[in-house]
Structures are given as structure tokens and as C-alpha cells.
Amino acid sequence: MRIDVMLTEVTATRYVTPLREGGSLPGIVEADDLGTYVMKFTGAGQGRKTLVAEVVCGQLARRLGLRVPELVTIQLDPVIGLSEPDQEVQELLKASGGLNLGMDFLPGSLGFDPLAYEVDPKEAGKVVWFDAVINNVDRSWRNPNMLVWHGDLWLIDHGATMIWHHNWPGAQASAAKPYDASDHALAPFGPDVAAAAAELAPLVTRELLEEVAADVPDEWLVDEPGFDSTDEVRAAYVSALLPRAATIHERITLGPRSERRPQQPPGWLAERLAPRTHSTEKDSTT
Structure with missing residues (x-):
């Protein structure tokens, strides 16, 4: 089934609360489509490239069949934060008027x-x-950046990806480097990278990447040093990701972890995080 990758634009109507787990201080907001979103701000310290990375990577993941909360763009009028008592939050909202990024809030996720x-x-x-x-x-066992919702695994927080877009002159060389997955949160589960590459790499075509890059709003790409247009910036993302997707499976390292794992979680948490069983047959006792 084809996933619609075009980002919907909504308008924030109420600022609910900040999320202090991340350094960028995202917040939960309600919007005029009656949805609730985790909002990431253009005025945050990491800048607009964090939002670009969220769109490119999040949309690519969704097109490949991985679970990522739906992304939207959110128009923000800073006036909605006037009643917020936290000065840091007020300053962030004032600096983020205009178009920001939102991802669907998954209530009850762990x-x-x-x-x-x-x-x-x-x-x-x-x-x-x-x-x-x-x-x-930024998907290590220390900070997995994954949620479990209704028994399924969801990927979040892709702002710290594609490090090459912080230095475009060295992008091709940076994108050709190997990937050390030794500390990856899923390394203990025997990831079958070869099977994944065989299934997914052929799907990452130039056309697919161009569609994904097209979802990035122009205003997050304008005035990028070294480029004459936003279309040129989009093409640079395609040029970096296309060859990497074709061959990166040959350069993935899964070695010993750098530190000991955290202690065992309490039983109640383990039960809540237990994966769903997707039965294909009726119980024989019924």
C-alpha cells in the first residue's frame, strides 16, 4: 500500500507542555485539525537542519515500511505561549514564529x-x-529514540543524522564512511542486515529520494551556503543518500559494546513493553 508522503500543514492552537527529555526542548501542542503533536522548533539551538533531517529521514523510513509517527508542518503564532510561565519556553516560542515541524503524538507509548x-x-x-x-x-542503548506503542516498535528523533549536511563540501566523502552499529539499541537481537539490504536497498531509487526531499519546505533550505537554489540543496541530499543506500550494508560493523548494559527493568515495565502476538488462527479451544 502506498503511503502518502506529502506533509499536511496545520496551525497550532494551544501549547500544552514542554518535553524536557531532549536538548532541543520540543513541546506538545494541539492544532486546528484536532490533532496533538510533538512539535520541534525552528528557533531551537540545533537550527533548521534538524527539522530537515527529521523530514528526509522520517519520510524515507515511512516509505520503506518502517513505523515513524506521521509528520506535519505546523504554523506557529508565538502568542499562544504568552501564558507559559517558563521563560526559556517563551523565548523559544518567540524565536519560532512561522513554520515548524510536528510529529503525531502517540498517547500511552513507552x-x-x-x-x-x-x-x-x-x-x-x-x-x-x-x-x-x-x-x-543517536539510536544507541543509552538513548534508543524508539517507542513501543500498542505492542509495535516506532522510530523517533532523526535530527542527529546525515552529519554530512553540516559540511556540504565534504558530503560525498562523509557519506561514504562505514557505520559502527556496535552500540545500536537493536544490536543484541542479531539484526539480519543482509536480508534488510536485499529487500530495502532496491527501493531507494533516485525518484523516491527526490519525492522525500521535495517534502522539505523551501524556507528551511533557503540561503544554504554553496547553493543557488533550494532545488540544488534537495539534489545534494539525493546525491549523498543514493549511493550509500546501495552499498552501506557492506560497511556495517557489529562489534562488542563500549560499556555495560543498563540493569534489568522492573517486571511491570517488561510486561507493558512485551510485543503483541499477531495470531493468524483462532484459538483451538474456542
Whole structure:
């Protein structure tokens, strides 16, 4: 089934609360489509390239069949934060008027814990391969950036990816580097990277990447040093990702972890994180 990758634009109507787990201070907002979103701001310290990375990587993941919360663009009028008592939040909202990024809020989701939730090698391989393609250095066991929602694994937070777009003159050389997945949160599950590459790499065509890059709003790409137009910037993302997707599986390292794993989580958490069983037959006792 084809996934519609065009980003919907909504308008923020209420700022609910900040999320202090991340350094960029994202917040939960309600919008005029009656949806609730985790909003990432153009005025955050990481800048607009974080939002570009979220769109390119998130949309690519969704097109490849990986679970990523739906992305939208959110128009923000800073006036909605006037009642917010936190000065830091008020300053962030003031600096972020205009178009920002939102991702669908998954109510009741839990942070992924590799000691409490089992992932089969096929799914683990797809996630590791995908993270290698986008050079995601922020999906380690220390900070998995994955959620468990209704028993399924969801990928979030792709702002710290594609490090080459912070230095475009060296992008091709940077994109050709190997990927060390030794500390990846899914490394303990025997990820079948070869199978993932065989299935997913042929899907990453120039046309697909061009469609994904087209979802990035122009205003997040304008005035990029070294480029004459936003279309040239989009083409640079395609040129970096296309050859990497074709061969990165040959340069993925899965070695010993750099530090000991965290301690076992409590039993109640392990039960909540337990994967769903997708039965294909009726119970024989019924």
C-alpha cells in the first residue's frame, strides 16, 4: 500500500507542555485539525537542519515500511505561549514564529528498553540498515529514540543524522564512511542486515529520494551556503543518500559494546513493553 508522503500543514492552537527529555526542548501542542503533536522548533539551538533531517529521514523510513509517527508542518503564532510561565519556553516560542515541524503524538507509548522488549532479527536488521543509510548516531542503548506503542516498535528523533549536511563540501566523502552499529539499541537481537539490504536497498531509487526531499519546505533550505537554489540543496541530499543506500550494508560493523548494559527493568515495565502476538488462527479451544 502506498503511503502518502506529502506533509499536511496545520496551525497550532494551544501549547500544552514542554518535553524536557531532549536538548532541543520540543513541546506538545494541539492544532486546528484536532490533532496533538510533538512539535520541534525552528528557533531551537540545533537550527533548521534538524527539522530537515527529521523530514528526509522520517519520510524515507515511512516509505520503506518502517513505523515513524506521521509528520506535519505546523504554523506557529508565538502568542499562544504568552501564558507559559517558563521563560526559556517563551523565548523559544518567540524565536519560532512561522513554520515548524510536528510529529503525531502517540498517547500511552513507552520508551523502548532492549531488556524488556524482544525484536526479531528481521525487523532489527531493517532498523540497523536504515540507521546506517542515514548515519544515525543517536539510536544507541543509552538513548534508543524508539517507542513501543500498542505492542509495535516506532522510530523517533532523526535530527542527529546525515552529519554530512553540516559540511556540504565534504558530503560525498562523509557519506561514504562505514557505520559502527556496535552500540545500536537493536544490536543484541542479531539484526539480519543482509536480508534488510536485499529487500530495502532496491527501493531507494533516485525518484523516491527526490519525492522525500521535495517534502522539505523551501524556507528551511533557503540561503544554504554553496547553493543557488533550494532545488540544488534537495539534489545534494539525493546525491549523498543514493549511493550509500546501495552499498552501506557492506560497511556495517557489529562489534562488542563500549560499556555495560543498563540493569534489568522492573517486571511491570517488561510486561507493558512485551510485543503483541499477531495470531493468524483462532484459538483451538474456542
